[in-house]
Amino acid sequence: MEHTIIENLNWRYATKKFDASKKIAKKDLEILKEAVRLSASSYGLQPYQIIMVDNEDLREQIKTAAWNQTQITEASDVLIFANITDVGAKEISNYIENMAAIREIPTTNLAGFENMMNKVMTAFSPEEKEVWSAKQTYIALGTLLSAAADLKIDATPMEGFDRNTVNNILQLTEKGLSATLIVTLGYRHDADTTQYLRKVRKPNEELFITL
Numbered sequence: 001m002e003h004t005i006i007e008n009l010n011w012r013y014a015t016k017k018f019d020a021s022k023k024i025a026k027k028d029l030e031i032l033k034e035a036v037r038l039s040a041s042s043y044g045l046q047p048y049q050i051i052m053v054d055n056e057d058l059r060e061q062i063k064t065a066a067w068n069q070t071q072i073t074e075a076s077d078v079l080i081f082a083n084i085t086d087v088g089a090k091e092i093s094n095y096i097e098n099m100a101a102i103r104e105i106p107t108t109n110l111a112g113f114e115n116m117m118n119k120v121m122t123a124f125s126p127e128e129k130e131v132w133s134a135k136q137t138y139i140a141l142g143t144l145l146s147a148a149a150d151l152k153i154d155a156t157p158m159e160g161f162d163r164n165t166v167n168n169i170l171q172l173t174e175k176g177l178s179a180t181l182i183v184t185l186g187y188r189h190d191a192d193t194t195q196y197l198r199k200v201r202k203p204n205e206e207l208f209i210t211l
């Protein structure tokens with residue numbers, strides 16, 4: 001299956017050890033941020049924020065909260081994906097205003113769309129709302145992983161951390177956010193033996209059902 005995207009996806013792997021001496025060029029980081037910004041999300045609401053952690057002391061603290069996974073201090077860049085915990089009328093109205101401004105249409109034209117989103121959000125229990133907004137961050141993660149592979153930049157998606165501790169370290173709860181994922185980005189270390197392992201994936205017959 002000769003295709004650039006397949007080659008890139010075979011090239012990428014969840015990096016266990018980064019070469020701390022290699023930094024991502026600013027222009028490449030901007031491309032990765034743009035890929036995250038362009039990610040699909042339900043209704044287009046993007047119910048999340050991404051915290052870019054440069055501060056070394058914060059990275060040390062996060063590493064401790066993430067079972068001492070060394071990628072957090074050795075990677076070039078660390079992103080924390082955090083869902084908005086209580087998406088509601090305010091976020092929906094901001095989105096509608098942004099859409100009206102970008103597409104140069106009156107907000108009144110979007111009243112039906114706005115009401116529909118408000119109805120959906122108010123029908124959710126707090127738990128359902130959390131799950132829904134957290135799911136959206138995983139779509140952005142997927143977009144980021146593919147974009148990073150395309151630039152031959154290594155990435156590790158991580159769920160292995162204590163959410164409450166990371167929320168406390170970054171004061172996310174006060175901001176109406178909750179950490180869902182950590183993504184470390186940079187360049188693989190030669191000594192990371194996982195890069196040489198074969199990919200383990202289900203065969204098509206097990207993965208796909210054709211009806």
Ligand SMILES: Cc1cc2nc3c(=O)[nH]c(=O)nc-3n(C[C@H](O)[C@H](O)[C@H](O)COP(=O)(O)O)c2cc1C
Nearest residue numbers: 012013014015016069156157158159160161181199
């Ligand atoms: C949501 C998510 C969370 C993950 N959490 C961790 C993690 O905390 N630490 C880690 O080293 N790898 C983590 N991984 C990497 C997976 O173990 C890895 O993607 C999987 O084994 C497939 O291997 P590959 O990505 O190298 O092809 C995570 C992956 C995903 C998608």
